[in-house]
Amino acid sequence: MIAHKPVLLEEVIALLEPKSNQSFIDATVGQGGHAHEILSHTHPDGRLLGIDRDAPNLNIAKKRLKPFGARAVLVQDSYANVSTHAYAHKFSQVDAILVDLGFSSAHIDDPKRGFSFQQEGPLDMRYDTRQKLTAAEIVNTWDEDELARVFRKLGEETYARQIAKAIVKARVLGDFQTTTQLAELIVKNKRRGGKIHPATQVFQALRMTVNRELEELEKALPEFVSLLRPGGRLAVISFHSLEDRIIKQFFADKQKNKEIKIQTKRPITATLSEIKSNPRARSAKLRVAETV
Numbered sequence: 001m002i003a004h005k006p007v008l009l010e011e012v013i014a015l016l017e018p019k020s021n022q023s024f025i026d027a028t029v030g031q032g033g034h035a036h037e038i039l040s041h042t043h044p045d046g047r048l049l050g051i052d053r054d055a056p057n058l059n060i061a062k063k064r065l066k067p068f069g070a071r072a073v074l075v076q077d078s079y080a081n082v083s084t085h086a087y088a089h090k091f092s093q094v095d096a097i098l099v100d101l102g103f104s105s106a107h108i109d110d111p112k113r114g115f116s117f118q119q120e121g122p123l124d125m126r127y128d129t130r131q132k133l134t135a136a137e138i139v140n141t142w143d144e145d146e147l148a149r150v151f152r153k154l155g156e157e158t159y160a161r162q163i164a165k166a167i168v169k170a171r172v173l174g175d176f177q178t179t180t181q182l183a184e185l186i187v188k189n190k191r192r193g194g195k196i197h198p199a200t201q202v203f204q205a206l207r208m209t210v211n212r213e214l215e216e217l218e219k220a221l222p223e224f225v226s227l228l229r230p231g232g233r234l235a236v237i238s239f240h241s242l243e244d245r246i247i248k249q250f251f252a253d254k255q256k257n258k259e260i261k262i263q264t265k266r267p268i269t270a271t272l273s274e275i276k277s278n279p280r281a282r283s284a285k286l287r288v289a290e291t292v
């Protein structure tokens with residue numbers, strides 16, 4: 001079932017201007033929302049390589065993009081390996097690359113995937129379930145300092161140390177098994193208040209650690225630029241301040257070297273009406289650069 005609404009769809013299309021006879025890489029194709037729109041604009045011969053780590057999302061994208069036949073090529077892997085797949089499927093020197101970072105609504109909606117603190121599920125959080133590291137392994141085996149560092153850095157969690165200490169103390173009695181077990185411990189160890197659920201930041205930090213989200217982005221950004229033709233465009237949508245900082249800095253360095261021209265002086269954000277219909281769009285930031 002399609003659960004994910006693509007964010008900033010109109011803005012992405014306006015900036016990438018997909019046309020017939022062009023080729024694209026959607027590095028996080030997800031359920032294929034952006035990809036479907038791009039392929040519709042490139043009738044009759046535009047091509048798109050879609051990559052995603054998540055098998056269930058990719059299966060939905062496969063069904064959704066079936067009408068485009070061989071114009072859509074889909075691969076399950078991390079976009080950190082984008083060059084291998086681009087060369088294998090003849091997608092080097094493409095016209096544009098889109099990267100829409102993070103998780104999709106389908107991940108949160110399915111308790112079995114372990115991303116949600118509101119519904120009971122295993123502490124998993126892997127996009128690619130073939131991977132070994134899970135959130136349970138981090139919570140049950142990492143030491144207090146490592147846990148506190150991750151919660152502080154990736155979750156910007158004020159109570160990072162207290163929560164890490166409480167986890168280490170509690171797990172002596174038995175491993176953490178479920179999302180709700182961890183969420184309850186976090187609630188007990190934070191002062192009340194704030195608009196978001198108390199477990200939001202720790203869960204975000206765990207998800208980003210399990211999936212090495214910042215590391216994969218840092219590795220892939222230079223590869224994306226080298227896969228674009230001169231005048232090709234790279235569009236990146238991020239949802240976290242550390243991701244946005246990496247992209248902003250990378251674009252600034254490449255522009256200084258005269259390799260790209262930044263097209264979005266400030267990041268593009270969602271309109272109020274989009275946020276109303278899709279609250280997830282609230283924190284989305286779109287940055288676009290063009291190769292020289």
Ligand SMILES: C[S@@+](CC[C@H](N)C(=O)[O-])C[C@H]1O[C@@H](n2cnc3c(N)ncnc32)[C@H](O)[C@@H]1O
Binds near residue numbers: 005035051101
């Ligand atoms: C925000 S969703 C993309 C939604 C998509 N644009 C759509 O319209 O359906 C992000 C997707 O990125 C995938 N993902 C996260 N990290 C990834 C990585 N390193 N490599 C490939 N896919 C990744 C997730 O599995 C998820 O499906």
